Amino acid sequence: MKKPVLEINHLKTHFFTDRGEIPAVDDVSVKIYEGEVLGIVGESGCGKSVTSLSVMGLVPDPPGKIVGGEILFRQQEGGQERSENLVTVKKKRLRQIRGNQIAMIFQEPMTSLDPLFTIGYQIIEAVKKHKKVTKKEARQIAIDKLILVGIPRAEEIVDEYPHQLSGGMRQRVMIAIAMSCDPEVLIADEPTTALDVTIQAQILDLMKKLNKENGTAIMMITHDLGVVAEMCDRVAVMYAGKVVEEGDVRTILKDPKHPYTQGLIRSLPKMNKREERLYSIPGNVPKPGSIKIGCRFAPRCSEAFNRCYEENPDLLELRDGHTCRCFLYEKEGDLVNADALAGS
Amino acid sequence: ACGGNNEPADADTNNNDAGTNNTSDKTNNEADESSGENSEGDYSLAEDQTLIFARGGDSVSLDYASVTDGESSRVTEQIYESLLKFDEDSFEIGPGLAEEWEVFDDGLRFVFQLREGVTFHDGTDFNAEAVKINFERWADPDHEYHFADEGYTYSVYGTQFGGFKGDDGHVIEEINVLGEHEIEFVLNESLGAFLQNMGMSYFSITSPAAFEEHGSAINENPVGTGPFKFVSWSKDDSIVLEKNEDYWQEGYPKLDGVIFQVIPDNSARLTALRSGEIDIMDGLNPDDVEQIESDPGLAIFERETNNIGYLGFNLDKEPFDNADLRRALNHAIDKETLITVLYAGLAEPAKNIIPPSYMGYNDSIDPYAYDPDLARELLDEAGFGDGLEFDLWTMPVARPYMPDPERAAEVMQANLADVGVTANIVSMEWATYLERTEQGEHDIFMLGWSGTNGDPDYFFGNLLHSDAIPGGNRSFYGNDEVDSLLNQAKNSVDEDERAELYREVQEIVHEDAPMIPLVHSIPVLAGSERVKNYVPHLSTSEPLTNVELAE
Amino acid sequence: MESVTPVKKQPMPGPENQEPHLTETESISPWKEAFWQLRKNKLALVGLFIIIFFIMIAIFAPFLTSYSYQTLNAADRLQGPSAQYWFGTDDLGRDIFTRIVYGARISLMVGFFAVTGALIFGSFLGILAGYFGRWVDMLISRIFDIMLAFPSILLAIAIVAILGPSLQNALIAIAIINVPIFGRLVRSKVISIRQEEYIMAAKAQGMKNGRILFHHVLPNSLAPIIVQATLGFGTAILEAAALGFLGLGAQPPTPEWGRMLSDSRQYIQSAPWTVLFPGLSIMLVVLGFNMIGDGLRDALDPKMKN
Amino acid sequence: MISYTIRRLLMLIPVLIGMSLITFSIIHLIPGNPAQTILGEQATPQAIEQLEEQLGLNQPYFVQYGNYMMGLLQGDLGTSLRTKASISSEIWPYLAATIELTIFAMVFAVIVGVNAGIISAWKQNSLFDYTSMLIALIGVSMPIFWLGLLEQWIFAQNLGWLPAFGRGNPRDPVETVTNFYLLDSIINGRPDQLWTSFKHLILPGVALGTIPMAIIARMTRSSMLEVLRSDYIRTVEAKGSHTLSVVYRHGFKNAVIPVLTVVGLQTGTLLGGAILTETIFSWPGVGRYVYEAIGNRDYPVIQSGIIVIATIFVFINLIVDLLYTYIDPRIKY
């Protein structure tokens, strides 16, 4: 069995704003195994980005702060397995890991590149930070990476500025930057959301290729279930700062257990069949922190009962690797408390 | 004229010796005890004999005759000399570039014997031809050195000599060169003040060669015969002069150079003096006098008063045509307070419009005393018992006779309020002020007058003669009797007669009260104790020929 | 399946995008919202306090002091601060505290009228330029350019020279030099708000241009204008003080602070309090307005800079 | 870009014409008469009249304006009515004095302001942030003439550390070549004079630079805050780059444009607006030159002074605009 490279246990990241404390990420636990693609889906504001930023140590502080949990990064070092908690590790060490072993790409290709520096400079900056190379070598690496992500005329593009490229090209450049040090984990925060479908297809294709060929583990954040189906091996579904369901991609998409996941999948318009009326989940997406007790989904849940409003359900393991946070499944006999397992 | 009294021959040497002595005495007497111990020669000279004279504003032009500001003549006095020269501490005239002079035909013809062996700074000789060229250039707008096209005018010439070539009142008929060093002026009408005028710094002599060379840029390239030579001028900053080694007065000047430094801010100037960055400063804030006197390193130099500051009524306007009212208001102004508050005591209360040292000053006049009760009573009698409101026009700039006019206005406003009169202070820009007061738009205005050649006519003729409307007579005072007395005095060459006439005028004017004479201010300068033999002249500027710097 | 193009969606929703935190029926206008925001800003509160303090002082001046601001007292010239004269006396023996208290009236009035004047004319021209565009815009914008290329203090001096020095004319001059500042702001706001989608929505409903301008464009440009006006108060007071310092503002014996400074600057050595207190007062009032202005900007218009 | 520059320069013409027209109208609206001021209160009406005629002041306005503009086209700024000096040659020392002072003030303002702003933004809500922003707030609220007076009082008069007036030691005047004293001292090989000139710059420079400093600090901070929140800064951080590189190299470079704009505008403002500082510190600068000319109704000086200042102002803005293209590759003209 594959080993997890990144293990997030009971992560809590809160924002301390003048309107009170917002638990944007509230007790999230997920693992990413070597070479796999983990999808994290959820609607706007449910804490996907904050989770990924927590891993990178980039939560804007103030107002954000990791208030609990751990993020274990495991790597083989001379045959020895070494595990570091990124929450507590020194800033300097974090900077060594960041961009080198864990890299990240962001949602907005248009604004995520510094407009005042050439493409080449921005790749070389990452390379030189982590590798002892000469200027010329670094430049060569930059060109190689641009070729790797499928940019034509790479030799010329290195000296061009971001504004001279289209959105899709920029996202490729972002990936090139992320891949410049051959990281073990790549976190992609909605990398295609801002792109057109035809371009999205190109980028997804590229990422799959990188995953297959380089064995880079990818944490793929998205709210598009289609993308999940295309890309991911396993999926975690988030709702209002919590993971509500996790499992391998087929199980989640084909046989979701949590009422939210079910509703989400049912409410998508389908390409292959035309239904008269879409299913819809009533109500609005709550902001983290607005529901303090009980299941966060209870007010919108068609199957909610009293207990849902009073107690917080635990994450339960239903089957091998399939966990779900819902009281409906508590009665089933062979449940394991996944929360108890995680981090042990 | 008074020039005839002088014995030119021995005045030459006398002038220097006596002058030097007088100077040190005077300085010592007037400064406080700390310097009183010094007597002549009691000090050793400093190595650096460059004097820095700090002042509030820059010179306008170094072509002395074309400008009237004191800051210009302060500098040109060092570079240029005129035919005659005022005494160090009075308007008595003595020999200058002219060694001797004679008056003929009842004051219609003057012959000057010029000093020989004098050279201009450019090396050319000073001679009668040069004098002629200078006078003709001022008189004749078409003269090639008049530079009329460049905007030059010589207004003081026009004022002092009754106009320009071709004008009716122009008194200089012709100028004849009688020899290399002998020149004759022929007048068509006698002029009481002719010789006095010859001592004015406005009528100094410039090198004709310099006109040739610099043309209208003569204002920035002065070439004269004076004790100092021009070196450089950086505008609004400093003018640098150096010693004229070939000066005709042997052994003079004492200084190696003079720098006139502009420091507009009063307190900065004082700071600079304290720190020794400068040697003499002009425009001292009267309130600082006390401080300076108590500072052993510093000294105060008083300039004898030569001016009048007054509050004028507009006699053309109701209700100021009422002499009772004017007299009443005369009693309302507290000159003593004014002098303490604004002049720190360095002024004399005025009762006449000419300074007390002037010929013809009428000391027997009984001044309108400060008496608010009386003033109120008189106002009541004049029909203004219920109050009176008017605009009190105030000039916006400090003048020698009025260091802080707006403050003065505030004081007088308060005085007037005491007697139930409301005065609203109105201020406007200087240029506007002059223009509008000349046109008579004001109710009551504040202004003053400074003497230039020590002649009383310069005050009376300009301030009170009806011919000076519009012009200097901004009170619009017109009294036929006064007019005729003034005319008589102007043309007379008999000093006693003139004095008597002027005394009479003052009596009438006192009674008519067209203005409230306020003060004769005593301008003060501060300087370092090191400055020796510096005697400020009444006319606001003086050559620094005798000055030296002690260790 | 779907993919979203979040045109304006921020990756990190800030507090302004937060779910309403209020009871169901309450209605909160953006102004109220801004007011709450302002209340949390300590600096702004301090500023508000300062200004209210000075306003009170100005209103109740006669009750705060038993002296007159213009009566001379030659006997008590240049007295230092004491129980009798809190801030000392000036060279004419007048109580400086009294003069400062009365001077607050002048400064606040200057700020108020100058800003109002500049606001009215600037807004008018700015709206003309922004709304009509084309040559109107071209013409007005060029005039603004020219006025802004003038050194403003020289322009003010020249204007006062034309009109004659007085408080009223200084006020007019300050208003004039501030016209292009407001004008440009209004113009750019009108132009940018005209491009907002809700303006197009209003047009789509068949709204007339006039109504769009007055009901939609202007109310939405108000926030930055209010901010600028508040900051403009401070600037105007400073400019008035500068003119006063040059003797081009209020005429004596009006206790205008700038004028008090210039009148007493020569006593800075012997009587520093004569210079200290008027300057401090100017600084405090201006500081107050700037603090409020900053707070208002944060509350009303977080995107507006400087 | 060259064509842009040329077009910008061409644009200058209508602005300058507009400006000269406005100036011309304003100064002729000012009551009072140059002849009167030149001759003073003791002048006779005849003399004034005569002088007016000589100065051409009785010609119709448009003739006067036309004459002036004709001269201007030939590069002649006219002659001062008062001093009779050619303005073209007279104005340079004043201008140089002001430019030297302005540059000094701006260098001070930029160095202090920019760094204070950057650090404040970087350490947002820290003690440093609070204090420096409070100081900046006070800085923009301070009447600079008052600050100048206090400086002079404390540092020149009481402590005696720095000179209170002027540009140099009057006993040892700098031999002028360029009229920039710092530069001239170097050219003349006089380190002592360099030091003196520098000392003379400090007080007026600080007084003059305080407001721009405060504005720049505030601007830099707000601009930096925005930039530091941006996506690309997050990208740089995600690379593991060092904080200094993030803040200064990427952060400040991106934040610099609004700061540069402010620097340009402030430089322009200082050039013509330094009257009060120049007066307090006896600095023979162009602001005072024009101010006094207004008082004296020296029309050609006012006119030319304002046109020269405004031209420089416009040029500075042009330079700033051109600098943008150097900093930001997206900006193309």
Place this chain on the structure above:
Amino acid sequence: MPTPLLEVKGLKKYFPVTGGIFSRKVGEVKAVNDVSFEVYEGEVLGIVGESGCGKSTTGKALLRLIEPTEGEVIFNGENITKLDREAMRLKRRDMQIIFQDPYASLNPRHKVEKILSEPLLIHGIGDKEERKRKVREILEIVGLPGEHASRYPHQFSGGQRQRIGIARALIVNPKLIVCDEPVSALDVSIQSQILNLMEDLQGQFGLTYLFIAHDLSVVKHISHRIGVMYLGKMAELAPNEDLYSNPLHPYTKSLLSAVPNPDPDLKTDRVILEGDVPSPSNPPSGCAFHTRCPECMDICKEVDPEFKEFSDNHFVACHLFNDK
């Protein structure tokens, strides 16, 4: 077939590109370049295409919110491009629009009450009381409590705001509503609510929609016919089922295949296009798509294909189908 409610003929919108300080025109963005289609009463016509292809511009130009450069828009038999301002203003009662961004399209300083009653006021519908009543009514219809009329837009969530936007379009009883990506800014679970609402309203009020979106599944769900746009031109226009089962244009094909499908069992072969969408300010010669077309022929580089009816009601602009 009934007569079309809306007929768009040769619609063009070129935006001038200005440059330099004299704001001279230095070029044009051909945002909409000769587009023609018809919308029938009670129909939903979907328009899809990638970002920047001119969908919104088409929608706004046909309402004359942006003045079209060229072309005719015939609404209800009347050529509205010829109407004067006032007449057009009154016409707007019948033609409304819903915007994409629910945050930007509501005036933040107005209460919902005012936002909704303003259209009534403008068109002189009802008195004050009646307008108030109508506002409550419409709020209930779009699924918001009537009391919310006294709130401000920022007090609502995105989905709720979009409901307000819909209510605003609906309140004057229009015949045609242009829906410019009304759901693309919304979360999935909210998106389905709004789509359902829009469908319900269409039935209830007999509305006609021009439904713009770039999400093919959404368009497919709601539309009767669908037009595919590429770079300012209509590439293909066909009835819903027809388009999805039998796409003709190579662009449509690749577009359909590029959409990731949430059903993991339905993995299809992708046609992944090369390159990016060219800029509309400098469109390629000939067929605009030829730079990326997998089936590009020589003629495509030179001749712009005509937009022609290929089979019954199925229009396409492609040389592959031109010979027929």
